Amino acid sequence: MNELALSRLSNRLGHVFSDSTLLQQALTHRSAHRQRNNERLEFLGDAQLGQIIARWLFDHFPDASEGQLTRMRAALVRGQTLAEVGRELDLGSCLVLGSGEMKSGGHRRDSILADTLEAVIGAIVLDAGAEACRERVLVWFASRLTQISPQSSGKDxxxxxxxxxxxxxxxxxxxxxxxxxxxxxxxxxxxxxxxxxxxxxxxxxxxxxxxxxxxxxxxxxxxxxxxxxxxxxxx
Known part of the structure; x- marks a missing residue:
């Protein structure tokens, strides 16, 4: 991926990487490279995202039960929601895919977009630390966080x-x-x-x-x- 495309994506993300190779790896699907792909970053980002969302919900809904908090978190970190955020950030246009995935429209697939968003989150953690990552995630999810409530979380x-x-x-x-x-x-x-x-x-x-x-x-x-x-x- 060329430097201009990475720079534009960094602007959309709101984070300029000190180590741009982390972002490149986060955008690389396993179909494009068997060893150096985004699966490990995805693992890290998934854990970080869950923690960020859980803490935000815990702080903002002091009267919510454990079950309500769990349902709200599930609604915010489910694959469909992550894919929607990925589309808003236009991650699809920056994905590095193998030829088969490219031909089958992998850059539009919910599962790939969701996994890539988690990988980007993992990359930001490694590049700038947990606090910088938390700030970015809360910005990306801001509109959804303002809509979520213990009453609405159980409804699609x-x-x-x-x-x-x-x-x-x-x-x-x-x-x-x-x-x-x-x-x-x-x-x-x-x-x-x-x-x-x-x-x-x-x-x-x-x-x-x-x-x-x-x-x-x-x-x-x-x-x-x-x-x-x-x-x-x-x-």
Whole structure:
């Protein structure tokens, strides 16, 4: 990967690596290099991410039970959420993949994006320490952290979106498959979530129709909660 692409990614991450080889390794899938790939960094990043999110939830929800904290953490560190954050950081465009993964659209696959995000987290820990890593993770997850609560953590995005609209007596969202890329079992579904009452549509992709719908619902929910929050402030 060229230096310009790494520099642009560093800007998106909000961290300039002292050792750029750590970032390069974090972006290298095992299909591209059997020995020097991101699997060990992924292991480290997974543990670091869980600790960061657990501590944040512990500090911000002092009255939440262990079960509620566990469910909130699970919602924030699950593969689908990590893949969404990876897409927001455009990790897919920087992945180093083997030819087979490149041809099958590996740069769009949820599992690969999620693993790569964890590897990047591990790389930042090694490059700058746990505190610098914590700051970056909390920035990347900021919008999701503001939405999470003990009450909402047990519900998926589609359910929460529908309940929010129904509470406002608005039509429920409609989901349409816009495209299917690749061949089974490595397909990518592109789904649009239409909010008719607001004349808004949100498109996302996933390794299954259900995952794509959930991803699109998450985008719609984020937008809708912001809109309703602004409405309350203006009242």
């Amino acid at each position: 995005a589609k359910t929460r979106l529908q309940e929010l609209l129904q509470a406002r007596q608005k039509p429920v969202p409609e989901y349409d498959v816009m495209a299917v890329h690749g061949q089974a079992p490595k397909q990518q579904f592109e789904v649009r979530c239409q909010l008719a009452a607001h004349d808004q549509a949100f498109t996302a992709s996933g390794a299954s129709r259900r995952r794509a719908e959930q991803a699109a619902a998450t985008l719609a929910l984020t937008w809708l909660e912001t809109e309703y929050s602004e409405d309350r402030q203006n009242d």
